[in-house]
Amino acid sequence: MAIESIEALNRCCSITGHFANPASLQHVFGEEASDIVEKSRKKIANVLKCKANDVIFTSGATESNNLALRGFALANQNKGNHIITSASEHKSVLDTYKHLECVGFDVTYLKPDNDGIITIQQVLDAITDSTILVSLMHVNNETGVIQDIAGFAEALASKGICFHVDAAQSAGKLSIDLESFPIHLLSVSGHKIYGPKGIGCLYVRNRKMSYLAPLLHGGGQEHGIRPGTLPTHQIAGMATALDLANKNRNADYENATTLQRAFIEQISMLDGLYFNGDQEHKLPNIINVSFEHVSADSLIIALRDEVAIASGSACNSGAVEASHVLRSMGIEGDRLYGAVRISFGRYTTIDEIIWAGQRICEEVTRLRELALA
Numbered sequence: 377m378a379i380e381s382i383e384a385l386n387r388c389c390s391i392t393g394h395f396a397n398p399a400s401l402q403h404v405f406g407e408e409a410s411d412i413v414e415k416s417r418k419k420i421a422n423v424l425k426c427k428a429n430d431v432i433f434t435s436g437a438t439e440s441n442n443l444a445l446r447g448f449a450l451a452n453q454n455k456g457n458h459i460i461t462s463a464s465e466h467k468s469v470l471d472t473y474k475h476l477e478c479v480g481f482d483v484t485y486l487k488p489d490n491d492g493i494i495t496i497q498q499v500l501d502a503i504t505d506s507t508i509l510v511s512l513m514h515v516n517n518e519t520g521v522i523q524d525i526a527g528f529a530e531a532l533a534s535k536g537i538c539f540h541v542d543a544a545q546s547a548g549k550l551s552i553d554l555e556s557f558p559i560h561l562l563s564v565s566g567h568k569i570y571g572p573k574g575i576g577c578l579y580v581r582n583r584k585m586s587y588l589a590p591l592l593h594g595g596g597q598e599h600g601i602r603p604g605t606l607p608t609h610q611i612a613g614m615a616t617a618l619d620l621a622n623k624n625r626n627a628d629y630e631n632a633t634t635l636q637r638a639f640i641e642q643i644s645m646l647d648g649l650y651f652n653g654d655q656e657h658k659l660p661n662i663i664n665v666s667f668e669h670v671s672a673d674s675l676i677i678a679l680r681d682e683v684a685i686a687s688g689s690a691c692n693s694g695a696v697e698a699s700h701v702l703r704s705m706g707i708e709g710d711r712l713y714g715a716v717r718i719s720f721g722r723y724t725t726i727d728e729i730i731w732a733g734q735r736i737c738e739e740v741t742r743l744r745e746l747a748l749a
């Protein structure tokens with residue numbers, strides 16, 4: 377977490393800080409906590425260029441995605457039962473769509489091209505008279521590939537179709553302008569922007585409760601869209617982190633570009649490298665690369681105590697599943713099973729990058745020699 381975010385969080389935890397329940401407005405302590413929540417909401421709205429009232433706090437982007445998609449689909453079932461997304465979305469979107477499929481919705485999963493890109497035409501071609509909802513991510517979490525969400529938003533607005541964007545990887549890193557682009561729902565996560573885990577928000581255009589069925593029922597907080605006591609400390613931590621990310625946006629981007637260049641230069645000593653995802657339309661902080669003749673598992677295990685790299689997906693009970701994102705891009709075989717995701721950020725140093733690149737080169741070379749022996 378960013379130190380500024382930790383400090384903002386800490387100020388809400390101690391007896392001398394803003395510790396009270398922000399819904400307890402009958403005393404000054406609750407009022408102070410409520411004030412922190414509303415100032416945080418404004419800070420977030422400022423970054424996303426939206427109205428503060430349209431920001432609903434959740435436990436993270438997973439919940440935001442569930443609330444947006446299930447909430448919208450269930451509340452609007454009478455208007456149509458066709459919903460669209462892409463096969464390269466985060467699991468929190470794909471699994472929610474799978475659930476909606478089980479309860480009677482027709483789903484179209486758009487397939488990105490080999491570089492991970494979805495086109496506006498593809499979206500338009502998939503629309504039917506009964507389409508009510510489209511959900512597409514801004515930046516892919518495994519490849520860093522950026523989608524044209526402004527283009528999608530404009531194409532869908534004229535058709536009166538609700539558009540949800542999973543912006544967990546892009547908020548604070550790319551400019552998001554909800555004033556200019558007709559996006560209806562947008563998910564953000566706290567821990568992807570050097571804020572705390574377990575906090576996020578959902579932007580709900582005009583906060584139209586009528587168009588989102590809540591997942592939870594309770595005390596009426598967040599206008600009943602997401603009831604439950606607001607975690608003041610998490611909210612203050614996230615708002616501070618997002619504000620900071622936004623202020624540092626250009627510097628962070630440039631820094632990540634420099635690190636990316638250094639890293640690629642380092643690993644380019646190896647041959648048999650495949651960079652996955654459109655290298656022109658991606659964020660510099662994520663690199664997805666396959667090493668010919670080396671499985672991702674063996675490389676990850678060889679480096680597990682030294683370098684934090686991963687294959688695209690989480691592994692259950694030791695069985696590594698190939699990335700659904702790369703599969704959706706038509707990547708197969710060695711290139712699929714050899715893909716690793718490497719990311720770096722604001723606090724990564726150039727020395728760390730060069731060292732990690734060297735270690736990867738050494739291990740890839742060793743594993744290739746072993747395979748030939």
Ligand SMILES: *Cc1c(COP(=O)(O)O)cnc(C)c1O
Binds near residue numbers: 517
């Ligand atoms: C991390 C991530 C999520 C989930 O966010 P949490 O806050 O961890 O629940 C959803 N979508 C994308 C693209 C992500 O990168």
